[in-house]
Amino acid sequence: MKSLEELRALKEKTKAEMNLRNEQNGLRVVVGMATCGIAAGARPVMNTFVEEIAKRQLNNVKVTMTGCIGLCKLEPIVEVIDPSGDKVTYVKMDAQKAARVVAEHLVNGKIVSEYTIKAEENS
Amino acid sequence: MPMLRDISLHIHDLAENSVAAGATQIDVMVCAKSDGYLYVEIQDNGCGMSEELLSRVTDPFTTSRTTRKVGMGIPFFKMACEQASGTFQIQSEIEKGTKTCGSFQIRHIDRLPLGNLGETLSMLILEKPEIRYTVTASSEQGTWVFDTDTVRDVLEDTPIQEYEVLQWIKGYVEEHTRNIFGGVLDEIIGRT
Numbered sequence: 036m037k038s039l040e041e042l043r044a045l046k047e048k049t050k051a052e053m054n055l056r057n058e059q060n061g062l063r064v065v066v067g068m069a070t071c072g073i074a075a076g077a078r079p080v081m082n083t084f085v086e087e088i089a090k091r092q093l094n095n096v097k098v099t100m101t102g103c104i105g106l107c108k109l110e111p112i113v114e115v116i117d118p119s120g121d122k123v124t125y126v127k128m129d130a131q132k133a134a135r136v137v138a139e140h141l142v143n144g145k146i147v148s149e150y151t152i153k154a155e156e157n158s
Numbered sequence: 159m160p161m162l163r164d165i166s167l168h169i170h171d172l173a174e175n176s177v178a179a180g181a182t183q184i185d186v187m188v189c190a191k192s193d194g195y196l197y198v199e200i201q202d203n204g205c206g207m208s209e210e211l212l213s214r215v216t217d218p219f220t221t222s223r224t225t226r227k228v229g230m231g232i233p234f235f236k237m238a239c240e241q242a243s244g245t246f247q248i249q250s251e252i253e254k255g256t257k258t259c260g261s262f263q264i265r266h267i268d269r270l271p272l273g274n275l276g277e278t279l280s281m282l283i284l285e286k287p288e289i290r291y292t293v294t295a296s297s298e299q300g301t302w303v304f305d306t307d308t309v310r311d312v313l314e315d316t317p318i319q320e321y322e323v324l325q326w327i328k329g330y331v332e333e334h335t336r337n338i339f340g341g342v343l344d345e346i347i348g349r350t
Contacts, residue, residue: 074162078277085280
């Protein structure tokens with residue numbers, strides 16, 4: 036069973052890693068988390084981003100949340116914003132797609148175009 | 159039409175209302191009682207609601223959002239309770255906060271499963287780490303209390319929203335709630 040002792044050990048480890056952080060020049064991942072997003076499955080999507088980012092130790096990515104942006108039927112919606120403010124909007128996400136966005140977009144800088152809102156609009 | 163498919167998602171959605179109300183503390187209680195009902199309570203110290211707004215919140219055409227004119231969170235929760243022979247109440251006082259309560263008959267065929275409270279907590283903390291959350295889980299198998307202040311005391315100057323800490327919180331809450339509700343709620347396998 037997990038205990039507070041484990042947390043104590045984790046604290047030291049996390050502290051060391053924090054010094055490697057570089058969020059100024061980083062990417063921002065924004066997940067829609069209003070009722071519409073949650074109902075459509077935004078939470079496992081969000082959790083996958085956190086898990087994958089922790090696992091891969093991506094030190095330049097920050098995950099945040101936002102409310103409803105008025106496109107409920109396309110939820111779960113995820114925006115990836117680069118340091119210059121350019122934005123890629125992914126729609127109808129799930130946990131598997133999120134893992135792929137981490138690997139291809141966040142790690143390798145290659146947009147997963149088939150999940151974007153543009154691809155959805157053209158379909 | 160997608161729905162909130164488990165109780166942990168409802169708790170998450172209701173807590174988002176508390177966050178929007180500017181709460182600095184949100185207390186969640188999930189309690190399986192010997193009368194065969196599961197009781198859920200979310201209490202916050204946010205800005206509260208006027209009596210007039212309070213009387214309208216269970217109407218889906220009441221919402222605080224500006225992108226459209228419907229708000230489904232509270233009506234969905236009420237419906238989920240009533241579908242499982244339970245009841246729903248909401249109390250609120252301006253500047254004091256809001257308390258939302260619901261109950262579910264545990265063995266009712268339409269009762270939603272509990273879902274993953276660990277994920278509810280870790281994602282809520284990530285969204286607004288400065289809020290203090292407490293979770294009380296209880297059943298005939300015991301009572302377990304989680305408090306983000308206890309976690310913060312251990313962490314000292316390490317932020318609670320660090321991803322590895324969040325992963326730990328998720329697992330910690332998952333394990334302990336499984337221990338309390340395993341065998342009591344059919345969907346959760348008993349203690350190992």
